Amino acid sequence: MDGAAEFLRAMAGARAIEVAAVALGLVNIALLIRRSLWNYPFGLAMVTLYAVIFFEAKLYADAGLQIFFFAIQIYGWMSWRRARGEDGLVTVRRVSFRPAAMYGAAALAGAAALGAGLDRMTDATHPYWDAAIASLSVCAQVMMAKRFLENWLVWIAVDTLAIGLFWTKGLSPTAALYAVFLVMSLAGYLRWRQTLRTRMSAS
Numbered sequence: 001m002d003g004a005a006e007f008l009r010a011m012a013g014a015r016a017i018e019v020a021a022v023a024l025g026l027v028n029i030a031l032l033i034r035r036s037l038w039n040y041p042f043g044l045a046m047v048t049l050y051a052v053i054f055f056e057a058k059l060y061a062d063a064g065l066q067i068f069f070f071a072i073q074i075y076g077w078m079s080w081r082r083a084r085g086e087d088g089l090v091t092v093r094r095v096s097f098r099p100a101a102m103y104g105a106a107a108l109a110g111a112a113a114l115g116a117g118l119d120r121m122t123d124a125t126h127p128y129w130d131a132a133i134a135s136l137s138v139c140a141q142v143m144m145a146k147r148f149l150e151n152w153l154v155w156i157a158v159d160t161l162a163i164g165l166f167w168t169k170g171l172s173p174t175a176a177l178y179a180v181f182l183v184m185s186l187a188g189y190l191r192w193r194q195t196l197r198t199r200m201s202a203s
Helices: 002-012 016-033 039-056 060-081 097-121 127-145 151-168 172-202
Strands: none
Touching: 016 039, 016 172, 039 060, 060 127, 097 127, 127 151, 151 172
């Protein structure tokens, strides 16, 4: 019991901005797993706070990424509104090989280019690590907006990389949040996969 309480205190942190971002992030992911359209207001608020947090930590790729996330959240909100089933929840689909290969190539090229730029032009402390998280996150967020099941697999990779980076930077609340995100991403993948299988078997 004491261990659980200590973990929760570590995740919440001491700063109000991180506490709020953690809470918003947890609600956002929980609603994504449920395929609820209402994940987006919480997501928009969360990325706004994390833009400030990451900029202060000199994680510039992640800070800039939040601007993209804000825009893609709005796109996703509109896209999901047009793709709901009779139960009001968004429908799930699989990505085909060609788009998947294009996402992978774009993420790899983006990470290499962004990492090189951060290394040469900024005082970023872990430019390529930071860039890999940023590039994969863009890929995952676009796939999420398009309702692809496999977005969760990319998020699992992002969460794993992010835990290590944020712990190294001393952002223990954010590292703890991403550990929770990792578990939730696994749950999201399993739940969306089951939803897709149920729909396909019924058709």
